Amino acid sequence: MRKFILIALVSVFFASTSLLADSDDSKPGKKKVAIKPVTDKIYLEECGSCHFAYHAELMPESSWKALIEGLKTHFGEDASMEPAPLKQVTEYLLSNAADYSQNSKARAMFKSAKGQVFARISEVPFFLKEHHEIGPDVIARPKIKTWANCEACHPTAANGVYGERYIVIPK
Amino acid sequence: MFHRLIILLFFSSFLILPAFADAPRNEELNHYLSELGAKAKKEDPSFKGFDPSRGKEVYFKEHLHSQENEKRSCVTCHTKDPSLPSKHASTGKRIKPLSPIVNRERFTDSKKIEKWFKRNCHWTHERPCTTLEKGDFIEYIFSL
Structure with missing residues (x-):
């Protein structure tokens, strides 16, 4: 039972983070990558x-x-x-x-x-x-x-x- | 509360202090200038030392550019007062003040000094600056 709850929690966590990452992009399912600030x-x-x-x-x-x-x-x-x-x-x-x-x-x-x-x-x-x-x-x-x-x-x-x-x- | 104010005043005084002090010359600059002086003496045996008033003439001297048909001088990018921030003539990029009194990073690195003389003398006067011009220029900037 405990194991089940853990798996459920972990999968909810991953689902929510990927949703957040995609929320701002026009193409769902594609991760948004920022332009890297210049540090050189x-x-x-x-x-x-x-x-x-x-x-x-x-x-x-x-x-x-x-x-x-x-x-x-x-x-x-x-x-x-x-x-x-x-x-x-x-x-x-x-x-x-x-x-x-x-x-x-x-x-x-x-x-x-x-x-x-x-x-x-x-x-x-x-x-x-x-x-x-x-x-x-x-x-x-x-x-x-x-x-x-x-x-x-x-x-x-x-x-x-x-x-x-x-x-x-x-x- | 009062304590905090004292501490704040103490630290903020460091921000104001440099404005009232003479710009120091680091060892690297002294070495650069003495080598420049030796070179000037070699080029002209009557050389007696660099002179800020001649340097002022260098700073304000205008050159009519052969291609662009515009007058250029140090003032074009660094303004009449080298202690003020300014803007790059073509890109508008902010340029930090040239004067070491307000910008202590200036004239502390001989490689940088040479780099900028090379770039900017070419842009302004379409030729390299002479040994005498370089030394006089630095003395003028430090006399302000």
Whole structure:
């Protein structure tokens, strides 16, 4: 009898946790995986000093590769690095690229790229689709300025949270 | 309650204190500057030492960029007052103050100093900065 109660309790526990995990996802039965916040100190320092430290998951590996190869002329700046930090940054970006992510948005970014190489995250088709309501007049606002400034409208971006309900568009 | 207030005041005083003290130079910076000085002397035997007033000119000197057709200087990203936080000219990313009086991390790591001179002199002036410019610049920032 005791054994039965234990089994019953354990199965109720597992059933409830999987329900909770699924409750926020559009596809039931599929577990929601978050975008991993960036913790790589070298990446945060080398890249994040000048711009938002984009999650590697937001662009395919082939695009990151091209970007790393072109750091000498990086959007009008010479962002070339010493060999040691370059190795670390390369490793972070390539091994965490969209290709290997389980996050639904990152998967969509990867799929929409269709093997094409992009210079900017903001040029990837899924990004464009998600932002189609945002016109150039909104981006031009002083508090936003550029598509590069994710945190302007996604205050939780650094945590990898880009969900609709966390968006605040500055006036 | 009163006890707690005293403790709070005691600790908060640490937050205010650095603003009134001179920015210290660590050993690494002293070493970096003495090597820079030796190099400057080699390049020009009449060199007498780095000078903050020349450094001020370096800080405010404008350069018309050959491709972008815009004037750039240190001020473009670091503002006229290096003790204030500022914003990256193209990305809008927040830049911590350059002045070591308010930001003690500045000018403590020679590798970082060289890295940023390399990047930023190229962006601003389309050429590497000279030995003299680097030393003068640091003396200006520390004179504020």
